[in-house]
Amino acid sequence: MITLTEENYIKTIYQLGKYGTLTVSTNSIAEAIETKASSVTDMVKKLAEKGYVNYKRYQGATLTAKGKKIAADVVRKHRLWEVFLVEKLNFSWDEVHEIAEQLEHIKSEKLINELDKLLDYPTHDPHGDPIPDKSGDIKKSDKVLLFSLAENAKGVCVGVKDTSSAFLKYLDKHKIALGSEISVVSREDFDDSMVIKINGTEMSISQTVANNLFVIEE
Amino acid sequence: MITLTEENYIKTIYQLGKYGTLTVSTNSIAEAIETKASSVTDMVKKLAEKGYVNYKRYQGATLTAKGKKIAADVVRKHRLWEVFLVEKLNFSWDEVHEIAEQLEHIKSEKLINELDKLLDYPTHDPHGDPIPDKSGDIKKSDKVLLFSLAENAKGVCVGVKDTSSAFLKYLDKHKIALGSEISVVSREDFDDSMVIKINGTEMSISQTVANNLFVIEE
DNA sequence: ATATAAATTTAGACTAATCTAAAAATAGAT
DNA sequence: ATCTATTTTTAGATTAGTCTAAATTTATAT
Structure with missing residues (x-):
């Protein structure tokens, strides 16, 4: 044990x-x-x-290999629980870590597999970090800052860098959420702002925002 | 602490x-x-x-009063998690105890309140035991065996006495679940079977079944 | 190459929770 | 009321995980 x-x-x-x-x-x-x-x-x-x-x-x-398996399992549980807390229990992205630290030690294979299913097999947690699969393998995260995308590039929002509640509120207000698809319509050299398209509508965001949103380019 | x-x-x-x-x-x-x-x-x-x-x-x-509060909190958490496992994660009623023994120690008030909400404020766990409320009060359980209901009485299914998988499968097959409303249409003195109405349809159940299903009379 | 600083390990002590074996208190039978 | 069986407590030891302080090894600067 x-x-x-x-x-x-x-x-x-x-x-x-x-x-x-x-x-x-x-x-x-x-x-x-x-x-x-x-x-x-x-x-x-x-x-x-x-x-x-x-x-x-x-x-x-x-x-060792044995140690890595144990670790990947714990991390998998931690990150799945984080997704659960955000998606199902209305937690915000910055409140979940502490609780997931406790939940990651719950022992039940069926529990974690069912949780995975309930959440529809997520590949990333609310901070954009990848979730190891059942065998401990990690889809190498190509998460990048939205700011690094070129014009016309597309990405899925997978996390935030700034976890302040001010920023999270801003995101809520503009309906930017985990899993949202974002495409870069145009970039403005003058002030480094960019126009993005999200949920079918266009909006302009500042460099600050773009530098605090993680996306996976598609 | x-x-x-x-x-x-x-x-x-x-x-x-x-x-x-x-x-x-x-x-x-x-x-x-x-x-x-x-x-x-x-x-x-x-x-x-x-x-x-x-x-x-x-x-x-x-x-002491202080001790009772702690205990009621732990039991509340244990039973809410049991409901969660059965209702949301496809566990059967006899698989949940061990896991709930672990989950009952997770510390987060918000977590447990949100869980309560997600489950729509259940008053009983899958074994028919009452769930203490936020302040530790327990709605005294009037759970009784279905067998003890009179003709025309109505009750809500709150648990099982026999937790064998054979019995649980029988219940599944006949769409008898936690929260199902059951009314007693008639009782047969000859073999102590009864006809009940559940989900709008009538069916006959044996004394054995009626003696292993807990209901709360309404 | 040597001195000194920084990182790491060892030795010995402490706490929480447990155990065994022996002692003390209670309860039950006559 | 006294003896006996049962329950409960005490005393002392054990284990996991931690700490402090001292000793050792490695790294760095000259």
Whole structure:
């Protein structure tokens, strides 16, 4: 059996190491988890014994295949729950993280598969981050800032960079939501604003807005 | 702060003591929680210090008002999640308990209120047990077995006694579900079967079925 | 190459929750 | 009322996860 604490360490190593590909220092884990480096050393040793990480003294840790699977599962659950909270329970994009931190540890394969189905198999969470599939694979995120799209390019809105409630209110007001299709009608060199088409209507948005909206280009 | 373990002890005392009204022995808590009596003594002492229970050595424990509130909250969450699992995620009535044991500890008032709304403010869980409201009050359950209803009486289906999958399949097949309105058309003294009307159609059910379906009479 | 700074690990102690085994209190039977 | 069985508590040990402070290793600057 794996404990909740162990799961959190494994998840942290996964995320700090770019989905488990890089070596992660004990200090950076300590910072992320808000604990002391000495505690991390102890835990990483234990995780190495259990076969979840590779570890050599003073050399940092990487995840084993077994560790990556655990981590991808936790991240998958976290992000699916975030989508659920936003789509079904009227949460805004900046309120969901804390609760998803709790929900990600609920153990039930059927639960998570049914949740996935209820949400219609989303590929990204409300912050635009990709959701690992059942086998832990990640559709490499090509999420980019709306600002980086060329004229006539199209994209689907997958998240926000600025999660302030002021910005979220602005988006609500203009009916820009997760999943909205946006196309760039024209760009204005003068002030870097752009005209976009969304839900069939055109509107002008400032550079600030365009630099805080993530889209996946199509 | 209250720990997950403390919450489980408080919940157990609440349930063994009929919603916190009776005194509960340390031994019975130990049996319910699957731990040793000595562990219970330690924990009950700690809960008494924190003001959640009243406790005198050798005299068992009762919940304080503060303890009852905590317990009612946990039970409320447990039962709402059970409804969610059955209504929204296609779980059957006998699969939900274990998962709800985990979900009941998720902390977020908004989450539980939104869940309540999503489910349209249910008053009973899939086993027919009442769901405490926001302030911890319980609508006293008048759930009775369908078999006990008189001719022409009406009731809403709120749960099952037999949770075997055979019985649940029978119910599914005949479109008898949580919330179905059932009226007793006639009773047959000969074999104790009864004719009921459900979803506008009449059908005959055996005594066995009638004795395993909980309804709330209207 | 050596000194110093920074990162990391070790050693030993602490807390929450548990256990076993022994002691103490209560309840039941005569 | 006294003995006995049962229940409950105490005492002391154990485990997971954490901490502080000291020791060790690695990295950096000259």
